[in-house]
Amino acid sequence: MNAPVTADRRAILKASLVGGAALVFDARIAAAATAPGKPASTLTAFVRINPDNTVTIGSKNPEVGQGPRMTLPMLIAEELDVDWSQVKIEQTLVNEKVYGQQAAVGSTAVPTNFLPMRQAGAAARAMLVNAAAARWGVDASALTTASGKVMGPGGKSATYADLAADAAKQPAPDLKTVKLKDARQFKIIGKPVGHVEAPKIVKGEPLFGVDVDLPGMVYAAVEICPAFGGTLASFNADKVKAMPGIVDVVPVNSGNNPGNANDAVAVIATSWWLANKARSALEIVWNKADQEKVTTAGLAAFAQDAFAKAPAAQIAKKGDVDAALASAAKVVKAQYSYPYLSHATLEPQNCTAQFKDGKLEIWSNSQWPGLGLGLVTKQTGLKQDDITVHMLRGGGGFGRRLNNDYMLLVSQLAKALPGKPVKLIYNRTDDLQHDFYRSAGWHDFAAGLDASGKIVAFRDHYVGSGANNRPTTAAELPATEFPAQFVDNVLLGTTYYSSNVPTSWMRAPGSNALAFVFQGFLDEVAVAAGIDLPTLLLNTFGEDRIVPGGGGFMSPPVNTGRAKGVIKKVVEMAKWTGSKGSAPGKGRGFAYYFSHQGYFAEIVDVTVTGTKVSVDKVYIAADVGSPIVNPLNALHQVQGACIDGIGQALSGLSLTVDKGAVTATNFHQYPLARIDIAPRDVVVEFLQTANPPTGLGEPSLPPVIPAIANAIFAATGKRLRSTPFKLA
Structure with missing residues (x-):
């Protein structure tokens, strides 16, 4: 990001x-x-x-x-x-x-x-x-x-x-x-x-991007090349144009949008339902043979092959990891992974535009409309002063609406039909199959402990989405990922697979996956050391100080005093005495994470009945500086992000890629979190330290996922090393 x-x-x-x-x-x-x-x-x-x-x-x-x-x-x-x-x-x-x-x-x-x-x-x-x-x-x-x-x-x-x-x-x-x-x-x-x-919102009054209604408006549905990066060879729209209510059929492309430049054919009609139905009658030939080679099974196999070799690149190296592991009193090893995820916003992607008298007017729920405006300017050749963009509320964003493919597509359609307002709406299949996804990733960990339980060596070989051995958007591993800066012997290595699956920001980008694998593995290290994870982290952080970051958004400096403050606070809030639950099938899990300048520590209570995991209660201690501008909104943001993380862990969210395309078509294959997995209570306390205000909407998500995994281990003795969690 x-x-x-x-x-x-x-x-x-x-x-x-x-x-x-x-x-x-x-x-x-x-x-x-x-x-x-x-x-x-x-x-x-x-x-x-x-x-x-x-x-x-x-x-x-x-x-x-x-x-x-x-x-x-x-x-x-x-x-x-x-x-x-x-x-x-x-x-x-x-x-x-x-x-x-x-x-x-x-x-x-x-x-x-x-x-x-x-x-x-x-x-x-x-x-x-x-x-x-x-x-x-x-x-x-x-x-x-x-x-x-x-x-x-x-x-x-x-x-x-x-x-x-x-x-x-x-x-x-x-x-x-x-x-x-x-x-x-x-x-x-x-x-x-x-x-x-x-x-x-409660009364269902027009408010969102999809609610735009303009006189004389026509509606567009797009048939996008199913394989990422595929191109249009030819199409025949004669059957479609003969249908009642059809206004036009127009080839379009979001080629100015980095990461997802698929060709598409748009059907424009007097109603969206007519346009969407008519798509199936289009006769389209795609150039996609090269793009069909990518599969998730193939990527998983690539990761295992990569783990048998040295990393393609070393992003952090300190001391002698191999020697430290060889001489360690105990060595802990494990492999973790996470899948591609879709944002699946409840309001699908949409945008409305009208080109009239040489000027373009756009109604958008983009998360970064200025970025979209720049892309549209390049694509249409219009001057920025000749484009007006109205901001409308988005029905969920989570990073998806930062990518302005819908703005680019509808702007082309508006120019093709001057004078007519054109509303483009993705259907749910479009939304799932043509997203900018949270990247899948695989991690091969090893940690060495001395006789006192101190971490003396730490190694991670990360395999993720990339090109030319560089990560795609939001798929990077920071060189300062904890505990790299706090251990004497460290090797963080990366190998990137070449994939045409577009990746991008998702709520708590990067950290939504890294927190799970690092904090989950560190819980294993703590168990091997004979201590709990809060104690291991407090010992590892050491004295209060500012530890420099690696620069950039993903690697800010770390204030160990603030980190320890939230750890101690959540332990106090939950009356933590260890991970064992109060009865059989019950467990407690802890995790900490620092992201978006926010320090968060969380404890989760779970009950495991057979293969069903229920989150009973979540305790969250947060240091996001002060003042908290709107405490009510802050509480909602923290609780909402927490429940979002619970959904990623427990609702079965995972995407399969086959022949270069996502296979899920709707929520029956990509089940969003439902009310029955929500915890009975999420208790939040803010430590209003003498620091400037920092981020709130994202940093409570990452720790809850490993906290659940660690709680399940405490309840069952079973270690879950991939999301979504399955006990079957």
């Missing part, structure tokens, strides 16, 4: 009267309060003061259930000094030149926007205060604000609405020096706030 775009943040910090910076104060609309109808006044790119003294705040990031539509406006409202009841929220258009990075990626919304959004609110407040000071002939320092009002000496007061027109004429303040509140003054940040869109 890409690191946060720090250049955007720097641009926001430098925003002033200079055009093009992230807040673009000179783009504000200075509306006179005395104008007919008393129009609203825009003070910054994010704040609009309405005549009734309500405030409309622009929410700039995509919403796919992780909560930025509320969280980011909360930051602005806090520093603007209005009551939350005065706030209205409006989704902005896509314009990264104005708003900075607009993406739901890597749990970065709060970490990268915590300061800039507060500065945006504080800047608007300063403009209002300065307007009042000028009106009353007093120094701005003599004025205070609260609840959308400015108060001054002698009982003077004015609402923001009264001051808005004058404030819009004020010079924009320097964001570097604009005064921010002390955390002790917060009235909105740190308070639980429900989601503004919850009522619409």
Whole structure:
């Protein structure tokens, strides 16, 4: 996954009267309060003061259930000094030149926007205060604000609405020096706030990308080459074009989208059902013989062959692993694996576009629409200023909507049918068989212990998806993967198989798989050492210190004090005395993981009855810095990611690739988590340490999977080394 775009943040910090910076104060609309109808006044790119003294705040990031539509406006409202009841929220258009990075990626919304959004609110407040000071002939320092009002000496007061027109004429303040509140003054940040869109979701009102309905709209379904990377040789659409309701048949390609450049043929009709049904009558010849060679069985065999040899590359080498293993008091060896996974968002991929008068308008639920906008610009040859992208809520994202294949396809269709709005919808088979998948992987581990139970050697040979011995997207193994930096003799090696199966980000990318194999294996090491896993990790981390990372998003520095803090906290929360359960068939499992700058330790209680595993309770200790902007949303994010991980472990999620294509066609072959596997309780405690806020939407997922595996071992004595877990 890409690191946060720090250049955007720097641009926001430098925003002033200079055009093009992230807040673009000179783009504000200075509306006179005395104008007919008393129009609203825009003070910054994010704040609009309405005549009734309500405030409309622009929410700039995509919403796919992780909560930025509320969280980011909360930051602005806090520093603007209005009551939350005065706030209205409006989704902005896509314009990264104005708003900075607009993406739901890597749990970065709060970490990268915590300061800039507060500065945006504080800047608007300063403009209002300065307007009042000028009106009353007093120094701005003599004025205070609260609840959308400015108060001054002698009982003077004015609402923001009264001051808005004058404030819009004020010079924009320097964001570097604009005064921010002390955390002790917060009235909105740190308070639980429900989601503004919850009522619409409950009532089923139009909200999501798939809900777009425009006059004269036509609908598209696409027949995509079944083998990844295949190309279109020829097609005959005569039968389809003769069917009632068919508008056109158009060949398309998502070739500007890295990793999945499949050819396709789109059927466009007056209803989506007609278009989807007509697909089966297309006569298509694909060029796919070379692509059909890839199978999951073949990849597994490749991994075993690779394990018999030295790794193709060494990404971390320290000391002499072979000698340390040879002289170790105990040696533990095991192989772990995990399958390809699909995101399987409940709302399938979709997008709507209209090309009219040389301009393209797009309605998208992309997680990174700005990235899609860039791809569409290259593909269509249009100028970016001639393309408007509306952001709509996505019915789940989990990383899938970061890949904008649907935007590329529908843009081609819109250009082929000028003037007509075109809505493209994938059916469930399309969605499963043409995803950007969580990579499959295989690991061959060995660890050596000295007589005291200390890890003196650690080795992993990882086999994963790649090309030219480089990993495909989100398939890499970081050279700093724990415990590599804390052991004297280490060898982390990689061998990559060449595959045309596209891989990409999935919720907690990389770590959603690596946590399971590393923490599962380390539990085996702890058992061999005669101690429990929390003790092994605490001993391995050693003294409190900052351990440098390897650079980049996947290898940040590690604060061992924070890591130990969450381990100790969850042990306290669960009253952990070991992994043995309170009765036969019951077990407890522990795991820790650090990802997206968040430190998480989790304990899971399970009951095993025959081959059925039930998760009874989950305890989660989290250190994601402070403050927690919206505790209610934070709790939902942590619990939701945890249940997502439980689903990966227990619901049977696994994809088979045969002849270069995914075989699953619907949920009967790819069963999503159902309510019966959800735990009765997920207890979460946040350690609000004196550190900046970090990611929340992803880092609770990785540890729960190995914690379940370790709990199953405690209950049954059976070690499960591949997901999904099966006791049969």
